Structure formats: structure tokens, C-alpha cells
Amino acid sequence: MKHLLLITFISGSLLLGCKDSSESVGDMPAIESISFVGLPDENVTFDPRNSLITVRMPAVLEGGLKPVLKMTPGAQPVGLMSDGRVDISAFCRGSQNEPTYLRVANRTKTAAYRLNIIATGPLAAQDVYEETTFSRQSTMLKLSLPVQNQYNYVHLTRIVFENEDGSEPVVITADGATLAGCSSQPNRLSVELYSPIQQVLKPGRYKIQIGNIKFPQRLIVVD
DSSP, rough: OOOOOOOOOGGGOOTTSSSSOOOOTOOOOOOEEEEEETSSSGGOOOEGGGTTEEEEEOOOOTTOOOEEEEEOTTTTEEOOOTTTTOOOOOGGGOOOTTOEEEEEEOSSSSSEEEEEOSSOOOEOOOOOOEEEEEEESSSEEEEEEEEEEEEGGOOOOEEEEETTTOOOOOOOOOSSSSEEEEEEEETTTEEEETTTHHHSSOOOEEEEETTTTEEEEEEEEEE
């Protein structure tokens, strides 16, 4: 899998919806302007005085949240994923109250900007049909399900697998723990279930419901 770092130094004149900042203090690194790949400039508000970046997200952002930065000389972004995406793992632990930061650093100092991400709707399944095959010879079931409004993540503690043969549904619950998180791919929900899941799920074709979200994808269980 090829990775490309999409942090680009560009003229502030291209960032019509973003403000330039000349408020750097001494040798402190700073972001001067910011946009995001695939987002209109009007979806981004930059408040350098309060180190705050507000992003209004579409339901689906292909490629994830990738910043395009103009920074003070010598500054570099730190903490991004290998393909240049912002790490949204804080959203996937079931708590939107945990701040997400975009950081830049030079040789001696680091500056942090809080990301205020505003989703346009609730977390929901994408209307995309896919099948995942699970062999009962395995002790781990892994699902990667397409979603929209991934940045409006909620605590998911219940999964229902409904066999299309009409047999009793299989219900998986967690006492306080979240059962689904962010996938390594953007716009996807990841589920990993371990033994004895291979004993609980019988061969068949299953509908999938996580929390209140019913997915169009199907799970195929085989011996």
C-alpha cells in the first residue's frame, strides 16, 4: 500500500476560506493558513489567536481528513498518519469530549491546535453492498463496514447478527466497552470479535446491526 504525505506549502491566496496568521511569537512554530484536501474553503475556519481549527464535515470525505498547511519557516507537522491523515482515534473510543489536536513543531518547540470537527448528521451506514466471509476455523471475526458521518461517532455496545434462515439472532454485548471503532481506512467502522465467536455463529448468511445502525452488508459464515 503506497502512502503519500499530502502536506503542501501553498500560497495563502488559494485558501479563500482560511485566514492567514502572522502572529507567531519568537521561535514558536505556527500554522499560518490551513485547508483540507477535498473540502471547500468555506468549511474551514481558522482562529490562530485561540489555536482553534473548526471543520464542517460532509457525510463522507474520500481519503479522510488531510490538512494542507502553510507554516512558519522550519516548522513541520507532527503526529499525522503515514498517508497524511489526521489521527481520529480519539473519536473512536466513544468519547467526543476528548480533544483532537493538530501539532506542528520545529527543532525546539511544538505548537498544538485543537480541531473542532462538526459532523453534518448522525453516524450511519453507507448504502453500499459488500459481503464478508468468516470461517469457523478462525478464532477472530473482523468486519470493516462503510459508514458516513464517521466524525459523529457514538459508543456502540451491542451487535446483532440475524441469520436470514429465520433462526434466533446472535446478540453480542459489552459491559461499558465499545465494540466498534475506526478502521485504518477512512469512512469505515471496524469490528473485531474473538473466541468463542466461532462457536456462537453457525453457518449461514447474516444481517448486521450495530447499536441502532442496520447495515446493508452481509456476513457469510462457513465451516
